[in-house]
Amino acid sequence: MKPASFDYVSASSIDQAVSVLSELGDEAKVIAGGQSLVAMMNFRLARPATLVDINRVPGLDVIDVGADSVAVGALVRHRRLELGGEVPGPLGDLLAEAGHHVGHLPIRTRGTFCGSIAHADPASEWCVLAALLDARMEATSTRGTRLIPAEEFFVTVFTTALEPDEILTAVHLPLLSENHHVGFAEFSRRAGDFAIVMAMTAIEVADGRITDARVALGGVAAQPTRSSAAEAVLVGRAPGAETFADAASAAAENVTPHGDVHGPAEYRVDLVRAMVRRSLTRALGEG
Amino acid sequence: MLVGSAVPRTEDPPLIRGRGSFVADRATGAWAVRFVRSPVASGVIRSIEFPDGALVFTAADLEGLGDIRPMLHRGDYAPVAQPLLARDRVRFAGEPLAAVVARTAYEAEDLAEQVYVDIDVEDCVVDVVSAMADGAPKVHETDLGTNIAVDARVATPGVAEAFTSAAHVVEVQVGSDRQSAFPLETRGGLAEFDPRTGRVRLTTSTQAAHVVRTAICDVLGIPERDLQVIAPDVGGGFGQKYCLAREDAVVTWLARRLERRVAWIEDRLENFTSAFHSREHQYTLRAAFSADGIMQALDADIICNVGAYSCYPVTCAVEPLMAMAEMPGPYAVREYAARARAVLTNLCPIAPYRGVSRPVITLALERLMDTAARQLGVDPVELRLRNLIDDFPHTSPTGLVYDEASYREALRSAVEAVDLPSLRQRQAELRERGRFIGVGFSTFSERTGYGTSAFAARMMDVTLGYEDVELAMDPSGNVELRIGASPHGQGLATALGQIVADRLGIELAAVRVNHGDTDRDPFGWGSFASRGMVIAGGAASLAADMLAEQVSRVAAEMLEAVPEDIVLADGAATVAGTTVSVLISEVARTASHRRDLAGGVQGLAVRTTYDPAGTFSNACHVAVVEVDPDTGAVTIERFVVVEDAGLLVNPMIVDGQIHGGVCQGIANALYESLQYDDDGNLVTASLLDYLPPTIAELPHVEIHHLVTISDATLTGAKGVGEGGTIGAPAAVLNAISDALSPWGVDVNQMPATPSRIRSLIRGRHPERNNTR
Amino acid sequence: MSSQERPVTLEVNGDPVRVFVEARKTLADTLREDCGLTGTHLGCEQGVCGACTVLIDGDPVRSCLMFAVQAEGSEIRTIEGLESADGTLHPLQQSFWDHHGLQCGFCTPGFLMLAAGVLEKDPNADEETLREALSSNLCRCTGYQNILKSVLAAAEKLRS
Incomplete structure (x- = not known):
């Protein structure tokens, strides 16, 4: 379990990094935290010819809070989001709560938010969050910068819409107003493992009725997905145990996951039901 | 007195300072060996190609060497041969096909990728049912002509009659998935050729250095004097490092062939695919009970998936035969019949793992007891009390002699410790609120410290059993105890030091225990089967008495007294009842340097052996769990152990063994499963899929001790290394079944994963009045 | 290249x-x-x-x-580098020794460095925080009970 040989470039600027990528295309791979990539390289499941290290690029370790959105830079580590205090409102709470569930402390210390999204594991907290909030991924190359919406970004397991010459330089997330309620629930066998199934919810309530509902699921498809069925059940109803149970059932009835070593497909459906209900309950209390 | 006190371990200082010396630590700079392994479970090797001039070795290079062919001398055993590298055909995915040698591990892995193996893939057998079916592909051509490597039966005369006249017949089917011992340090061997002597020194992560030496010398056809085997610090074994690693033999051969220093350090992927697995058992138990709940007869059908080869020296029959011999466990049943089969498949070979078959035996028996209690309408604790052995010595239907123990008392103490009545009340209250807790008991015996007489009954070619020790005092009055046991984390050196220091009246620091070096240490069978404290401890105790007598004779001569009056304590030899004394260090110097004044004592050195018949530890475990019916997740609220391991030489070490053992048992019960696909590929070959638990998943283990001093053990200590792992799965699965009693389901397969639990209860509703 | x-x-x-x-x-x-x-x-x-x-x-x-x-x-x-230059054991090392926080010792350096890193950043870390942090590493021998005990005792000593 030793990696294959590669060339190593420690980029000192984004310009340098993207010009190397532009030259080498998919022969090169960007490394930030490396907490998934290096493990895959140790298994020789990933074997980039060149590794472009962006850890020394200035300006990427920034959380840029704007009026309606926040941009999380490519070198922002999980741990910083977990510790919180920078992103206001319910979004900050959700980042802290979900961030606490990313791997273990040493992984969170080094791994990055954007790296996790670029890795595109459909059971990753940050991928599910990106789907939940329709995040926009800022892709930078020598050709310039473009923003890719979440629903286009996550192509399939470990595959994104990033071109080989692009770097994910930031992820833009909408800030959530105070009348949003966020909830998160995931099920994993052991502390710190990737979730088998995860649910994340953001619910807006006005006058005792749900006016906007977002429900996202991880671990049920090749991409993190929104549950439009659950969202449709929720909007217009009063929050409460019955509403949540109905939404959970709707979510469960509309997923077609695959089974794996952790259980058959039916088991993931069970977990969707349980996690959606729990994330809603955590978001809104028993109602 | 040091014996009985929780003295800190003498092993620890280097380990906590980063100065431990594990095989990989000694191997830096050695040329790296990497094994090219079969990517398929079964097939015929057509060709192996590699770059010209590369250091790549295959079975063709090993021609003339022997195969590993462990033997049981019984007609129902089919011996199978394991070549050092696959020859002609491969029998499991992960089997070594070639060894490559390069300057570094990185380059060795690069080179291994350039070895092209052409294999004609053939149908494989993965599970026991298809392996036993007519026309199944044969893993080996054996004398028995099937995939069954052992098919053993035992029966007492009255079994059939007992079932016929039984008031109740209870049946359970219980099983365990395949599991890995998962030592945190993988395996590895460093072989160093000495051009001056032509010898090889093999430093290997093993539990039994002498066993490795014999095995390798046999297959390489070299005298044992030409091989020194060293077990350095070993990062856990739990059985996986007891049996011979064929890779170690190849590494030794390579050192001789290349006349250099070469090392194989197994990586974690190899450890999962190719290091011994364990525990893939399915049992059907039937029991005949009388109307008053006495078990009259027990019938067991035992089937073990043993993988593709037989492990040296204990053979692949070890799991089924142990299950057959020990199945009655702590229960006084008189009539017993069993059939035990070892089934060869195209999977990684098995070898014993902590507890060997007893975690599954205990699971089966204790699920049987709970099932019977329900069927008979008797309280499960009461049913056990009626059937536990209480008359000693007890001879089991298979002829095992149980020495004095405390089966009933342990159960009663456990019931008291958890306050069962209030637990039941809380369980009922929580159920009303949709929460499901359960309590499970596991009462069991742990056969430990058995010697040659017990192993001889297995009819192995190699009869394990005794332990030799040597004990010598140097002229400074310090002693070295050299043992054949090979501890690797159990703290045996500290505990033996406590015994020896007490007998000789010297400080613990004056005792050095040397182990794991075939050049220095007397022959021994290594550390396994909870035997270190009982057997090496007994031998050390005998040796210490012998040496104390020599010291006393020299001291008597120096003090003009008789040896019988000499008391050894506090570093001095004193004439009893007087202040006349001499320092033991002076006695030692006299014995070595002034033998003319030593009263005829020919040096302070002794050698002895101990070879007991064996002793049974016992314990009762109680698990209190909560099951989340929505997810199937199990949380262990509380775990109580009432343990009777006889005399506790070092209570801190004993408790540590119980903590670790119980947690491995819980890991086995809830988390760990090695799974293969239909083509024989291991699909749980990383730590994302094979799940040893972290601290977050494990409970605080609460321990209570009973102390039965039995004369079956010289020191009074009974073995304690495996008990935790043996007892815990049954307690956990009984507790889960109890928690799920409103659904009326039985959890009989370990691990009891959340997914399995959901499968049992999905679509069913809990019945409030279910009396189960 | x-x-x-x-x-x-x-x-x-x-x-x-x-x-x-x-x-x-x-x-x-x-x-x-x-x-x-x-x-x-x-x-x-x-x-x-x-x-x-x-x-x-x-x-x-x-x-x-x-x-x-x-x-x-x-x-x-x-x-x-955890012990002092004069060879005095770090309180965590001493505590692992005193409380039987290791058996085979293979995982021990990792646990010691993990705990040292956590306690240096957060000397007042409570038991829950420490348990959570210790869940980062695997031990196969101890069942973790004495590892936690050792770390809690060392944390207390480091604070005093």
């Missing part, structure tokens, strides 16, 4: 160290083979077991998931 060795300068346990390594060489292997610091162990090389945990600029990090070239200029602390 790619297997070319390149110079890397590190500060290891307070000493400047210059090594020549291939880019692909992990920090763990570099510490073990090029710095002679074999107390940092490799148990899985996939970032799960934590036996290779070292402190990089004060933070506990898996040294199997990082290349030595990436650590250029970093301050690295390994188990060999």
Whole structure:
């Protein structure tokens, strides 16, 4: 379990990094935290010819809070989001709560938010969050910068819409107003493992009725997905145990996951039901 | 007195300072060996190609060497041969096909990728049912002509009659998935050729250095004097490092062939695919009970998936035969019949793992007891009390002699410790609120410290059993105890030091225990089967008495007294009842340097052996769990152990063994499963899929001790290394079944994963009045 | 070209160290083979077991998931640097000894460095925080009970 040989470039600027990528295309791979990539390289499941290290690029370790959105830079580590205090409102709470569930402390210390999204594991907290909030991924190359919406970004397991010459330089997330309620629930066998199934919810309530509902699921498809069925059940109803149970059932009835070593497909459906209900309950209390 | 006190371990200082010396630590700079392994479970090797001039070795290079062919001398055993590298055909995915040698591990892995193996893939057998079916592909051509490597039966005369006249017949089917011992340090061997002597020194992560030496010398056809085997610090074994690693033999051969220093350090992927697995058992138990709940007869059908080869020296029959011999466990049943089969498949070979078959035996028996209690309408604790052995010595239907123990008392103490009545009340209250807790008991015996007489009954070619020790005092009055046991984390050196220091009246620091070096240490069978404290401890105790007598004779001569009056304590030899004394260090110097004044004592050195018949530890475990019916997740609220391991030489070490053992048992019960696909590929070959638990998943283990001093053990200590792992799965699965009693389901397969639990209860509703 | 060795300068346990390594060489292997610091162990090389945990600029990090070239200029602390210069054991080391916090000792350096990193950042970490942090690493011998006991006792001692 030793990696294959590669060339190593420690980029000192984004310009340098993207010009190397532009030259080498998919022969090169960007490394930030490396907490998934290096493990895959140790298994020789990933074997980039060149590794472009962006850890020394200035300006990427920034959380840029704007009026309606926040941009999380490519070198922002999980741990910083977990510790919180920078992103206001319910979004900050959700980042802290979900961030606490990313791997273990040493992984969170080094791994990055954007790296996790670029890795595109459909059971990753940050991928599910990106789907939940329709995040926009800022892709930078020598050709310039473009923003890719979440629903286009996550192509399939470990595959994104990033071109080989692009770097994910930031992820833009909408800030959530105070009348949003966020909830998160995931099920994993052991502390710190990737979730088998995860649910994340953001619910807006006005006058005792749900006016906007977002429900996202991880671990049920090749991409993190929104549950439009659950969202449709929720909007217009009063929050409460019955509403949540109905939404959970709707979510469960509309997923077609695959089974794996952790259980058959039916088991993931069970977990969707349980996690959606729990994330809603955590978001809104028993109602 | 040091014996009985929780003295800190003498092993620890280097380990906590980063100065431990594990095989990989000694191997830096050695040329790296990497094994090219079969990517398929079964097939015929057509060709192996590699770059010209590369250091790549295959079975063709090993021609003339022997195969590993462990033997049981019984007609129902089919011996199978394991070549050092696959020859002609491969029998499991992960089997070594070639060894490559390069300057570094990185380059060795690069080179291994350039070895092209052409294999004609053939149908494989993965599970026991298809392996036993007519026309199944044969893993080996054996004398028995099937995939069954052992098919053993035992029966007492009255079994059939007992079932016929039984008031109740209870049946359970219980099983365990395949599991890995998962030592945190993988395996590895460093072989160093000495051009001056032509010898090889093999430093290997093993539990039994002498066993490795014999095995390798046999297959390489070299005298044992030409091989020194060293077990350095070993990062856990739990059985996986007891049996011979064929890779170690190849590494030794390579050192001789290349006349250099070469090392194989197994990586974690190899450890999962190719290091011994364990525990893939399915049992059907039937029991005949009388109307008053006495078990009259027990019938067991035992089937073990043993993988593709037989492990040296204990053979692949070890799991089924142990299950057959020990199945009655702590229960006084008189009539017993069993059939035990070892089934060869195209999977990684098995070898014993902590507890060997007893975690599954205990699971089966204790699920049987709970099932019977329900069927008979008797309280499960009461049913056990009626059937536990209480008359000693007890001879089991298979002829095992149980020495004095405390089966009933342990159960009663456990019931008291958890306050069962209030637990039941809380369980009922929580159920009303949709929460499901359960309590499970596991009462069991742990056969430990058995010697040659017990192993001889297995009819192995190699009869394990005794332990030799040597004990010598140097002229400074310090002693070295050299043992054949090979501890690797159990703290045996500290505990033996406590015994020896007490007998000789010297400080613990004056005792050095040397182990794991075939050049220095007397022959021994290594550390396994909870035997270190009982057997090496007994031998050390005998040796210490012998040496104390020599010291006393020299001291008597120096003090003009008789040896019988000499008391050894506090570093001095004193004439009893007087202040006349001499320092033991002076006695030692006299014995070595002034033998003319030593009263005829020919040096302070002794050698002895101990070879007991064996002793049974016992314990009762109680698990209190909560099951989340929505997810199937199990949380262990509380775990109580009432343990009777006889005399506790070092209570801190004993408790540590119980903590670790119980947690491995819980890991086995809830988390760990090695799974293969239909083509024989291991699909749980990383730590994302094979799940040893972290601290977050494990409970605080609460321990209570009973102390039965039995004369079956010289020191009074009974073995304690495996008990935790043996007892815990049954307690956990009984507790889960109890928690799920409103659904009326039985959890009989370990691990009891959340997914399995959901499968049992999905679509069913809990019945409030279910009396189960 | 790619297997070319390149110079890397590190500060290891307070000493400047210059090594020549291939880019692909992990920090763990570099510490073990090029710095002679074999107390940092490799148990899985996939970032799960934590036996290779070292402190990089004060933070506990898996040294199997990082290349030595990436650590250029970093301050690295390994188990060999945990005791004082005069050989006095760190309170965590002493506490693991006193409370039987190890059996085979293979995972021990990783646990010690993990705990040291956590307690240096957060000396008042409570039991729950410490348990959560300790869930980062695997031990197969102890059942973790005495590891937790050792860390709690050391934390108390470090505070006083």
